[in-house]
Amino acid sequence: MPRAFRFGVNMLTIDSGPAWREKCRRAEELGYDVLLVPDHLGWPSPFPALVAAAEATERPRVGTFVLNAGFFNPALLAREVATTDALTGGRLELGLGTGYVKAEHDTAGLPFGTPGQRVDHLERTIGELDRLLGDPEYRPQAVQQPRPPLLIGGNGPRMLRLAARHAEIAAFTGGRQAPGKPEGTLELLPPEKLAASVATYQEYAADRAEPAELNILVQQVLVTDDRRAAAREVAARGIGVDEEQALEVPTLLIGTPAQLAEQLRERRERYGFSYITVLDPFLEAFAPVIEELKGS
DSSP: OOOOOEEEEEOOOOSOHHHHHHHHHHHHHHTOSEEEEOOOTTSOOHHHHHHHHHHHOSSOEEEESOEEGGGOOHHHHHHHHHHHHHHTTSOEEEEEEOOOOHHHHHHHTOOOOOHHHHHHHHHHHHHHHHHHHTOTTOSSOOSSSSOOOEEEEOOSHHHHHHHHHHOSEEEEOOEEEOTTSOTTOEEEOOHHHHHHHHHHHHHHTTTOSSOOEEEEEEOEEEEOSOHHHHHHHHHTTOSSOOHHHHHHOTTEEEEOHHHHHHHHHHHHHHHOEEEEEEEGGGHHHHHHHHHHHTTO
16 A cells, blocks of 8 residues: 655745744645755754744644755754754654755855765764664653654665665655756756666665655646646756656646646656655645645
């Protein structure tokens, strides 16, 4: 039996405290299961934003999507995680990644390192979080024991192996650095490349006692009666997929709400994606799809 859908929204901006809380309450009202905050300089600071989100709502869980591990000393991160989990009543889901924008590290005066070094640091961070938060004597103590659920986001082989070994949630960004474009400019992976990443992950995860939840970040939700015209327009922007691929790739949803719901059912069957995250500009547009898929 397929895993039930969960729906998250990645919240990118804070205009004011009251506006933030109202947006969080609106997301809860629309049926979102998880309120998420990314981790980039110039954007909201994740942990205080999540505490405020939890205080404004009752049902949704809250999570980082995803923390840049290079910004954090593991011991200090453990304190942030435990405190946030306590203040949110055990609603925290911890998303971790390596970070991919060198300019942010330069601005913060932090080393960026090679891809291998960044994965090494993430692996050390996960080990320290498990050690510290799993210690019954550790203070402050998280509500969820031995630690909050861990989401690891990435697509490279080492990241997929880390996710298979440690994460309760494996997140697939479905993107990569766009060749010849400024650092941090992403393009979409074609469907076959994303399928290959999922297949590699499943190989690494074959010995897990419990299968992980698989997450996909949907970059655009385009509600339309003319799927092909919308796909043609999106492909013309040079985002890494052609018209046919835009109709198939899990990082895009194009069509009527009923068609979007059917696309998610098909992609859950093909890829295993049951935890669907959208960006907050599509908060309202995606809501009818949540209603369509409620309880399935």
